[in-house]
Amino acid sequence: MKKVDNVTQSYFDDLEAEDKEIQFEAFKNITAAIKEEVDWAYEVWDQLRDWLTDTDNHRRSRAAQFLCGLAISDPEKRILDDFPALWEVTKDPRFVTARHSLQSIWKVGLAGDEQKEMVMRHLVDRFQNGADEKHYTLIRFDMIQCIKNLYDELKDETLKQTALELIETEEYGKYRKKYYSVWK
Template identity: 70%
Template sequence: MDSNIQSLFKNLESDDKEAQLDAFKSILDETTDEVDWAYDVWDMLIEWLTDVDNHQRSRAAQFLSALAISDPEQRMLEDFPMLWKVTKDPKFVTARHSLQSIWKIGLAGEEQKLMVLNHIIDRFQNGLGEKHYTLIRFDMIEGLKKLYDQLQDETIKQTALDLIATEEDIKYQKKYLSVWK
């Protein structure tokens, strides 16, 4: 693994919060394109998904979501349930950050895209009992928009619009639709 990447991961453990944040942002920047070091950190990130520190869980979910495009072995298809679990983390901010990045997995290929879509559809339809479900729904609709913007796949747009149409509260229906304007 590149020494710069090693240094960034080491800085995530720094006592200096600014160094941690800089490292976090830099890793996310690095992973917007395919990287050759994904498997050097993959297993560590999988372990982090269940770490006692909610920051580690959140980072792991966000990094793994971004690294899905750098996963030629398609490990994500098997590891996804562990990552999805973090989108329902007891710490709401952790759950939300994880959910906001989950769409990136859909960029990795057709199977990954369908997996993400199916999980979002199921949660949108069956998650009404969740705390802050309107925020969760907004994040999912926004994620679908980001995925659509990258792939220009009309089925993603239609899925989002179909989900929005099921929202009975006009206020929230308008809010969700605003993402697609």
């Protein structure tokens, strides 16, 4: 395992800067770095896992998004054990935090079949059983988009079929049409 290089460490340090522009630049740089596999994931993993339950919603959101991205850099499959805490952030009391986390959750599925199946189980269950959630049609849209993103990366036809079957369960035509628009 490689230690986080100085540049990357400075990005993590800058997440705590007073200046919001510096924080945002650091966030963008980390997000760009973890689009590919990195060899320093475990150097920051525990801190990010701890941030999932931090009192600061920005830390919760960043931690969730970063852990989702780092799943491809997780040969020990730690994400399997940490996923329940990560999934909880997709239901955060702060809707923007929940939504940013949910919109990134599909990336966990890129880490392997076991991770993909876990993500899909959670998405399908929530799509089918989460109707009492606030902003549920928006959450459903995000879940369909997550499946589409995963499909675009993996070209797994079962993902597309699952999404289309979920869309068909939507009773309101206007929302069904909106969800289908993701697959156009």
